[in-house]
Amino acid sequence: MSESPGARRFAFGQNWKSYALRALNGQQVDESRAAFQQLFSGIPLKQRTFVDIGFGQGLGSLNALAAGAQVVACDIDPHCAEALALVARHYPTLPKDQIRVCLGSILDPNTLAEIRRQPGCESGSDVVHSWGVLHHTGKMWQALGNAAGLVKTDGVLVVALYRRHWSSPIWLMIKWLYCSSPEWLKQVMIYSLYPVIYLAKWLVTRKNPMSCTRGMDFFHDVMDWVGGYPYEYASTKDVVTFVEALGFTLVRLKEAQVPTGCNEFVFRRVAVASAPIGQTG
Numbered sequence: 001m002s003e004s005p006g007a008r009r010f011a012f013g014q015n016w017k018s019y020a021l022r023a024l025n026g027q028q029v030d031e032s033r034a035a036f037q038q039l040f041s042g043i044p045l046k047q048r049t050f051v052d053i054g055f056g057q058g059l060g061s062l063n064a065l066a067a068g069a070q071v072v073a074c075d076i077d078p079h080c081a082e083a084l085a086l087v088a089r090h091y092p093t094l095p096k097d098q099i100r101v102c103l104g105s106i107l108d109p110n111t112l113a114e115i116r117r118q119p120g121c122e123s124g125s126d127v128v129h130s131w132g133v134l135h136h137t138g139k140m141w142q143a144l145g146n147a148a149g150l151v152k153t154d155g156v157l158v159v160a161l162y163r164r165h166w167s168s169p170i171w172l173m174i175k176w177l178y179c180s181s182p183e184w185l186k187q188v189m190i191y192s193l194y195p196v197i198y199l200a201k202w203l204v205t206r207k208n209p210m211s212c213t214r215g216m217d218f219f220h221d222v223m224d225w226v227g228g229y230p231y232e233y234a235s236t237k238d239v240v241t242f243v244e245a246l247g248f249t250l251v252r253l254k255e256a257q258v259p260t261g262c263n264e265f266v267f268r269r270v271a272v273a274s275a276p277i278g279q280t281g
Contacts, residue, residue, distance in 0.1 A: 008179050010227040012136070013079025015220055016057040020086035023217035029059070029090045032215030036063040039264065040127075043156055045069040048126035051115055053106050053147055054133025058084030059215055061099055062091050069127070072118045074102040074111065106134070106143045115150060124152025131160040131214075132262050138230035141242065148246045151269045157248060160262040162233040168260060175229035186227070194222050204258050236263055247271035 036059070046068030052061045055073040061084065065071045073084065081101050088096040100118055104111030115121055128150045134143040144159065151157050162168070178189050198218070201207075240250050248267035255263050 009138075010136070010175070010179055010224070010229050011077075011079070012056065012224070012228075013075070013077030013083060015223050015227075016083035017079050017086065019217055019220040020057055020083045023220055024057075024087060024090065024215070026090065028215035028217070030215075032059040033063050033066070035214040036060065037067075039158065039266075040067070043127065043158075043266070045127065049118075049120040050127045050129065051121065051125045051150055053128065053130035054136075055084065056080055056133070058087045058099075060129055060131060062088060062094060062096075064127075064129070065094055065096075065099055066091065070120055071099045072102060072115055072121060072125070073099050074104065074106065074115060076103065076105045078103055105137070106130075106146050107137055107139055112146060112150070121150070124155055125150050126152060126155045127158065128155070129158045131158075131264075132162075134159060135162045135232045135234075136228055136230055138232075140232040140234070144239075144242065145246065148243060148248065148267075148269075151248075153269050153271070155269050156251070157243065157267040157269065158265070159239075159267075160264045161239055162231070163256050163259065163261060163263050164233045164235045164238075165259040168233045171225075171260060172229075172231050175227060175231045178227045179229040190223060190226055193226050194219075197222055197225065201258060233260070239263070239265060243267050 045064060048069050050064040050069035050071045052064065052071060052073045055061045055075050057080070058073065061071050061073040075081070081103065084099070084101070085096075088094070102111065102114050102118075104114065106112070128147050130147055134140050134147065137143040140161070144161075147159065148157055174189070174193075178186055181189070236253065236255070243265070244250065244267075248269050250265065251268050252266040253263065
């Protein structure tokens with residue numbers, strides 16, 4: 001991720017550390033593993049290279065390692081490496097030292113070069129995974145193009161991006177205000193919006209908002225949602241058009257349960273890019 005002018009970037013890594021220390025339990029680990037297996041259904045991972053961009057708390061990287069992948073985990077926030085170490089305690093039989101951690105931004109050419117230097121990634125990775133991350137870089141389309149550029153021919157790009165909605169510009173203002181505010185006002189915003197988000201999610205899904213998917217925790221999700229700046233979003237059509245122009249075909253799409261949630265895309269690379277990587281259409 002990159003620093004965005006006008007407001008400080010949200011402390012994603014600190015939020016993930018808090019989640020790992022205060023919220024994560026065995027049931028959530030099992031839920032994350034089940035969601036991961038569903039997301040990668042039909043995609044072989046054993047002995048395949050797996051680049052996790054914006055690994056956050058590390059559940060995706062650890063689940064990929066458990067599936068037999070050779071994992072490179074990349075994030076700009078050093079606190080995420082600490083969160084990964086904490087979450088790894090819930091995977092006691094895994095050789096965690098086999099995850100190659102790369103601290104840097106997907107927007108940084110030096111970081112991209114470091115990923116490509118990793119064993120097995122020299123000519124591209126079999127799988128590039130980035131769940132709910134690229135829209136927080138401040139340059140989403142460039143980040144998406146750079147991520148796609150790490151995928152080898154016949155490899156897979158798995159991304160989740162915020163869906164465009166009429167309320168998206170309003171949330172952009174809220175997130176900007178949060179990250180520009182003193183700590184006391186941040187707390188006021190979190191506890192004021194918490195019941196609003198709870199009610200809205202229940203009305204849309206008719207499910208208990210506390211029953212989060214992918215092993216997540218509702219309170220830390222609210223923190224991430226209210227404070228998650230930089231923040232961008234896109235229509236399903238725009239994402240598909242952009243990635244397919246880079247030589248991919250859409251394999252699977254899972255649309256968000258809530259209007260401003262993340263759409264999940266699975267693309268397969270079938271050709272060399274027909275447009276420069278990192279360029280918007």
